[in-house]
Amino acid sequence: xxxxxxxxxxxxxxxxxxxxxxxxxxxxxxxxxxxxxxxxxxxxxxxxxxxxxxxxxxxxxxxxxxxxxxxxxxxx
Amino acid sequence: xxxxxxxxxxxxxxxxxxxxxxxxxxxxxxxxxxxxxxxxxxxxxxxxxxxxxxxxxxxxxxxxxxxxxxxxxxxxxxxxxxxxxxxxxxxxxxxxxxxxxxxxxxxxxxxxxxxxxxxxxxxxxxxxxxxxxxxxxxxxxxxxxxxxxxxxxxxxxxxxxxxxxxxxxxxxxxxxxxxxxxxxxxxxxxxxxxxxxxxxxxxxxxxxxxxxxxxxxxxxxxxxxxxxxxxxxxxxxxxxxxxxxxxxxxxxxxxxxxxxxxxxxxxxxxxxxxxxxxxxxxxxxxxxxxxxxxxxxxxxxxxxxxxxxxxxxxxxxxxxxxxxxxxxxxxxxxxxxxxxxxxxxxxxxxxxxxxxxxxxxxxxxxxxxxxxxxxxxxxxxxxxxxxxxxxxxxxxxxxxxxxxxxxxx
Numbered sequence: 001x002x003x004x005x006x007x008x009x010x011x012x013x014x015x016x017x018x019x020x021x022x023x024x025x026x027x028x029x030x031x032x033x034x035x036x037x038x039x040x041x042x043x044x045x046x047x048x049x050x051x052x053x054x055x056x057x058x059x060x061x062x063x064x065x066x067x068x069x070x071x072x073x074x075x076x
Numbered sequence: 077x078x079x080x081x082x083x084x085x086x087x088x089x090x091x092x093x094x095x096x097x098x099x100x101x102x103x104x105x106x107x108x109x110x111x112x113x114x115x116x117x118x119x120x121x122x123x124x125x126x127x128x129x130x131x132x133x134x135x136x137x138x139x140x141x142x143x144x145x146x147x148x149x150x151x152x153x154x155x156x157x158x159x160x161x162x163x164x165x166x167x168x169x170x171x172x173x174x175x176x177x178x179x180x181x182x183x184x185x186x187x188x189x190x191x192x193x194x195x196x197x198x199x200x201x202x203x204x205x206x207x208x209x210x211x212x213x214x215x216x217x218x219x220x221x222x223x224x225x226x227x228x229x230x231x232x233x234x235x236x237x238x239x240x241x242x243x244x245x246x247x248x249x250x251x252x253x254x255x256x257x258x259x260x261x262x263x264x265x266x267x268x269x270x271x272x273x274x275x276x277x278x279x280x281x282x283x284x285x286x287x288x289x290x291x292x293x294x295x296x297x298x299x300x301x302x303x304x305x306x307x308x309x310x311x312x313x314x315x316x317x318x319x320x321x322x323x324x325x326x327x328x329x330x331x332x333x334x335x336x337x338x339x340x341x342x343x344x345x346x347x348x349x350x351x352x353x354x355x356x357x358x359x360x361x362x363x364x365x366x367x368x369x370x371x372x373x374x375x376x377x378x379x380x381x382x383x384x385x386x387x388x389x390x391x392x393x394x395x396x397x398x399x400x401x402x403x404x405x406x407x408x409x410x411x412x413x414x415x416x417x418x419x420x421x422x423x424x425x426x427x428x429x430x431x432x433x434x435x436x437x438x439x440x441x442x443x444x445x446x447x448x449x450x451x452x453x454x455x456x457x458x459x460x461x462x463x464x465x466x467x468x469x470x471x472x473x474x475x476x477x478x479x480x481x482x483x484x485x
Contacts (some may be wrong), residue, residue, distance in 0.1 A: 008246055008350075009218065015397050022364045032368050039361040046354045050347050053245035057237065060252045060271050068275050073251055075234055 008049045015042040086278035093170030100175075104167040111137065112179065112185050115158045120136045128154060130162055130177065138198035139164070141179040151182040152192065159185040190290055195298050197324055201299075206306050212330045213311040215343065216279040221248045222343060223278030223310065225268045232286040232336040236315075239337055244344035250278050256285040266304035273309050280343050281308060283325060284315040284336030305329055315339025434470070443468040448477055 006014070018039035022032060059073040087095075100106055111130060118128035129136050139162060141154075154160075164179040183189050202205065222240065226233050233251070240249060254268035255261045265283070272278050283305065285296065295301060296316050305312050305328045314329035315336040326332040333339035335417030384390065429435075438441065444453040447464040459465065463478045 004077070012350075012357075015354070019357050019360045019364070022368075025364075025368070029368075029372065032365065036361055036365045040358070043354050043358045043361070047351070050350060050354075053347070055237070055241040055245045055247065055249060057249040057251060060250055060268075060275055061211065062271065066278070068271065070250075075237055 006045070008046060011042055011046050011049065015039060015046060018042060090170065093168060093173070093208055096175075097168040097170060101165070103166075108163065108165060108180075109177075109431040110161055110163050112159070112161045115154055115160055115214045116156050118154050118156050126154060128156075130160070137166075137177050138174055139177045139179050142181070145178075145180055149181040152184060154182060157159065161185050161189070190294065190297075194324070197297065197299055197302070198327065199304075201302055201328065203322065206302065207327045211306075215313075215331070216311065219244070219247055219279050219344060221250060221274075221278045223250045223252060223272040223281040224284065225252050225254055225265060225272065225281060226284045227256045230256065232315075234283045235286075235337045236282060236284055236340040239340035240344060243341065243346045243348075244348065247344065248277075250275060257288070257295055262298035262300045265295055266300045269301075269308055269312070276310075278310050281310050281312045282315060282336070282339045282343055283312055283329070284339055285317065287318040287321070288335060293317050293321060293323055296325040298324075301325055302328045303409070313339045313343050368481050437468070438470045 018035055021027070022035050022039065027035065057073045057075075059071045061069050061071065063069050080100060113130040113132045113136075113325050116129050116131055116136075118126065120126045124146065126141040126146060128139050130422045131137070141151075145164075161183045162177060162179055163181040164177050166175065166177050168174070169176050196348070205211070219418050224233065224236060224237070228251075237249070240247065250272060252268040252272045254264040256265065256414075269281060269283065272281050283296075285293065293316060296314075305314070305325055311330040311334055312325070312328075313331045314326045315333040315338055316323050316325055316333070319334040321334075324330075331339045433443065445451060445468065446453060446458075446468045447466045450466070452467060453459055459478050461478055463482065465476050465478060466473050467476055
């Protein structure tokens with residue numbers, strides 16, 4: 001399963017689905033174990049996103065043509 | 077050549093008066109002038125016209141406020157001592173020989189004027205429904221980007237960014253800079269809000285400005301700012317001044333926070349909560365998996381027990397057990413019957429003993445037999461004279477001969 005491109009919200013939603021499926025309790029053992037592993041991986045992925053998150057700031061402006069321009073912005 | 081060969085011209089008073097009036101009426105500064113001063117000698121007449129003197133420490137100016145102008149101007153009630161800014165034009169009234177300011181409009185000066193403007197705008201916008209609770213949008217559920225409208229130099233920006241960085245670094249921030257005080261501020265603030273709307277990516281906009289005096293916060297009481305906030309497609313959270321400052325922007329915004337920091341805090345969730353959510357889910361995973369395994373283990377144990385119970389060895393053992401029980405039972409029964417028989421035997425022996433003739437004999441009775449054949453003699457009819465009989469008593473026997481026969485009564 002490719003989790004590398006999921007956003008936090010998407011990954012967390014999948015995690016919730018996994019937990020719900022496991023709790024439903026109708027799975028054979030093999031499948032339950034795989035479901036569990038996937039859930040643990042998703043939880044770790046979510047934690048990593050939170051750990052690595054950095055606030056990205058950009059400044060809005062307008063150029064002479066009236067188009068919006070974005071510039072990187074750092075606090076002085 | 078002399079300009080006036082007969083001396084300087086002589087004018088009439090009317091001519092001078094007319095000249096003065098024209099000189100004043102054509103002077104740009106004096107038409108539509110705004111003059112500040114204090115009201116004194118204020119008199120209103122039944123005609124509706126109002127006359128007063130506008131003065132300061134060194135000079136004074138007569139003013140006339142006609143009824144028509146007063147009604148048109150929505151000016152406040154004028155009282156002596158009021159500090160005001162009067163707008164109007166200065167002219168000369170020849171009839172009275174008076175230089176007068178013909179008033180178009182009177183404003184309260186200083187703070188009084190500001191409070192009045194605030195109250196009037198607030199009432200007007202409220203009547204339009206701009207402050208209605210139904211208009212206020214809740215914070216968005218999906219928060220990917222935040223727009224900030226504030227001054228780039230201000231501490232407010234640093235404070236807000238610090239809060240966002242700590243609480244919700246997942247978001248992107250779009251900063252739309254603007255001056256937050258001064259004459260250019262209201263239009264610039266409105267433009268900054270519009271720009272964020274035009275860019276369109278922000279999910280929420282924070283309009284912020286640190287604390288200050290009423291004049292310094294004044295831009296946020298201007299109508300153009302209120303209109304920009306009301307018209308913003310993106311929800312707006314206002315954080316202007318301190319806890320006790322309420323600006324028109326605060327009333328129009330979807331949410332009001334007391335300070336810029338509070339606004340940033342209100343705008344975003346806290347990722348600390350997110351970490352707790354993840355932990356919660358992890359726990360549920362582990363617990364559910366554990367419960368699943370425990371369940372399976374129990375089912376297995378149960379099956380094992382059932383299997384063991386059905387095992388031939390167990391059946392054999394069970395049968396042995398039954399057999400042993402049966403044997404024991406039999407043995408008990410046998411013992412019982414034996415005991416019973418023995419008891420009966422003993423009791424019979426005792427009865428036998430009791431019934432034994434030897435006992436009777438011991439008490440003095442004898443057994444009489446015929447010596448010839450040993451048969452018992454039980455009746456006198458059985459004996460004849462001179463017959464020999466044997467008498468058995470307890471300790472022996474002896475013969476006797478029958479004498480004369482006697483029948484016992």
